[in-house]
Amino acid sequence: MRKKYNLVVGFLVILLLDCLLIFNEWNRYQEKMEIVTLFLGAEKEELLDTAVMLWRNEDIDTEQQSKGLDTGEQYGYLDLQANQFGREFLKHSFIILLISGAVFAGYALVLSGIQKRAGRQRKAELSELSKILDQFQQRKYEVEGAALFTEETDMLQQIYGQFADFGEMLKLLEERMELEKEETKSLVTDISHQLKTPIAALKACFEILLSEDLSRQEREEFSERCKKQLTGLENLLNALLNISRMETGMIQVKKETADILETVASAVSRVYMKASDKNIAIEMEEISGLQIPHDVKWTCEAFINILENAIKYSPGETTITIRLQKLTTFLRIEFQDEGIGVPKEEYHKIFKRFYRIQSHLVQQQEGSGIGLYLTREILERQGGGIRVVSGYSSGIAQKRKFPGSTFIVQLPLRE
Numbered sequence: 001m002r003k004k005y006n007l008v009v010g011f012l013v014i015l016l017l018d019c020l021l022i023f024n025e026w027n028r029y030q031e032k033m034e035i036v037t038l039f040l041g042a043e044k045e046e047l048l049d050t051a052v053m054l055w056r057n058e059d060i061d062t063e064q065q066s067k068g069l070d071t072g073e074q075y076g077y078l079d080l081q082a083n084q085f086g087r088e089f090l091k092h093s094f095i096i097l098l099i100s101g102a103v104f105a106g107y108a109l110v111l112s113g114i115q116k117r118a119g120r121q122r123k124a125e126l127s128e129l130s131k132i133l134d135q136f137q138q139r140k141y142e143v144e145g146a147a148l149f150t151e152e153t154d155m156l157q158q159i160y161g162q163f164a165d166f167g168e169m170l171k172l173l174e175e176r177m178e179l180e181k182e183e184t185k186s187l188v189t190d191i192s193h194q195l196k197t198p199i200a201a202l203k204a205c206f207e208i209l210l211s212e213d214l215s216r217q218e219r220e221e222f223s224e225r226c227k228k229q230l231t232g233l234e235n236l237l238n239a240l241l242n243i244s245r246m247e248t249g250m251i252q253v254k255k256e257t258a259d260i261l262e263t264v265a266s267a268v269s270r271v272y273m274k275a276s277d278k279n280i281a282i283e284m285e286e287i288s289g290l291q292i293p294h295d296v297k298w299t300c301e302a303f304i305n306i307l308e309n310a311i312k313y314s315p316g317e318t319t320i321t322i323r324l325q326k327l328t329t330f331l332r333i334e335f336q337d338e339g340i341g342v343p344k345e346e347y348h349k350i351f352k353r354f355y356r357i358q359s360h361l362v363q364q365q366e367g368s369g370i371g372l373y374l375t376r377e378i379l380e381r382q383g384g385g386i387r388v389v390s391g392y393s394s395g396i397a398q399k400r401k402f403p404g405s406t407f408i409v410q411l412p413l414r415e
Contacts, residue, residue, distance in 0.1 A: 007108060007111065010104065010108070011104060014100050014107075015100075018096055018097060021096045022093050022096055025089055025092045025096070029086065029089040032085045033083075033085060129159065132167070136167065195233070195236070198229045198230075198232050198236070199233075201225070201229045202230070202233075205222045205226045206226065209223065240370070253298055253381040253382055255293040255294055255295050255382055256293065256296065257292065257293050258291065258292075258296050259291055260290045260291075260292050260294060260299075260324070260331060260411070261324070262296075263294065263296050263299050263300050264284065264324075264333070265284075266300050267303035267304045267307060268303075270300075271304055271307045271311060274308065275307075278316040279316045279317050280314055280316065280318055280320060281319045281320070282307070282319075282320045283319060283320070284321075284322040285321070285322065285323045287326065290324065290326065290331065293382075293412070293415050294382055294411055298378045299378065299379075301374070301378065302374070302375040302378040302386075302409075303335075305374060306335045306372075306386075306407050306409070307335065308371065309371060309372060309407075310404075311337075313337070313339040314339035314340075314404065315338070315339070318338040318339070319338060320335065320338075321334075321335075321336045322336075323336070326413070329412065330410045330411060330412050331410070331412075331413055332408065332409070332410055333408070333409040333411070334406050334407070334408055334409075335409070336404065336405070336406040337404040337405055337406075338404040339404045340404075342388050342405050344390070347387065350372055351375075351386070352373060353370065372386075379409060379410075379411070382411060383411075383412045384409065384410050384411040384412060385409075385410050386407060386408065386410075387407075388406065388407050388408070389405070389406050390405045390406070
């Protein structure tokens with residue numbers, strides 16, 4: 001279709017040029033015949049005056065020209081074939097048409113060659129796109145062959161770019177699927193490991209309780225152990241349920257403007273008895289005017305996880321200090337304890353799901369490695385974050401070393 005269009009346009013352009021050139025030749029022929037007829041109508045003694053008149057470009061004597069036309073017509077000089085000027089006009093017109101035909105034929109050949117070359121190029125490009133689709137079917141998402149697409153094929157170049165982007169997206173999706181597959185395997189393994197210890201302990205306690213030679217005190221002791229293991233299982237299952245709901249979107253973090261001090265105080269009140277059992281004091285440096293957007297329920301859960309972690313790994317007769325600092329765009333909350341601390345190389349690892357520090361001081365304590373992971377998820381979904389440092393207290397206006405860890409929470413002051 002495009003080839004026919006180009007041929008028609010080329011033919012019309014050449015035809016227009018032919019018309020202009022032949023019209024120009026015709027005007028020249030007419031001018032020459034006017035001069036001839038003027039001389040034919042002149043008397044012998046008027047020839048010189050006629051030549052001077054033409055030389056000076058003066059007005060032509062119409063009577064004299066009319067007489068010349070009659071004479072030319074009488075002798076047949078006005079016929080194109082009968083005079084030299086007419087024959088020259090016909091000859092020049094024929095040459096113009098011949099050259100135009102040759103030019104048009106050459107144009108058609110060149111256009112045909114260009115179209116054939118473009119067709120081969122287009123066929124090669126479509127073949128390359130077909131190969132890319134075949135690669136995708138074979139799960140090979142590396143797109144090659146960009147050099148094949150020229151600047152003249154903007155649309156195919158754009159399609160190629162879209163294929164390349166699509167390939168990258170498929171590659172990322174496949175990698176994500178593989179990662180999720182591995183994470184699922186790891187999750188199943190971790191859950192099995194987490195359940196294995198309390199279930200084994202329960203089994204052992206029940207087997208001992210079934211024996212008949214236990215005293216009442218021993219039975220109460222093993223019953224208490226069973227109750228403790230069941231409580232641990234219940235806490236583990238609740239934590240797993242919360243993680244599952246949050247990761248699947250069943251739990252939505254809904255922020256509302258509320259007093260963050262009340263949220264912190266609520267978290268402290270819920271862990272107070274555990275801290276009291278170990279004679280651990282919880283102190284809080286209060287500041288006023290801290291109405292910030294946050295999900296009260298889940299932020300409180302995050303603070304509880306931090307405080308329970310501090311209580312669990314801190315010796316008795318120590319202090320947990322909570323500091324709040326209002327900065328330009330966010331609120332900084334520090335939970336400082338005097339516990340065993342976190343090795344620097346494990347600062348980021350402790351927020352992974354099911355991760356527990358390999359230290360014997362940690363392993364001898366009950367735990368699932370879920371609390372801090374859940375805490376990080378809750379805070380990040382609100383645009384905040386959490387990190388940990390050990391061996392010092394940053395404080396509000398002081399810096400000096402203390403044993404233990406400081407968990408630093410950041411929450412945005414505005415939406």
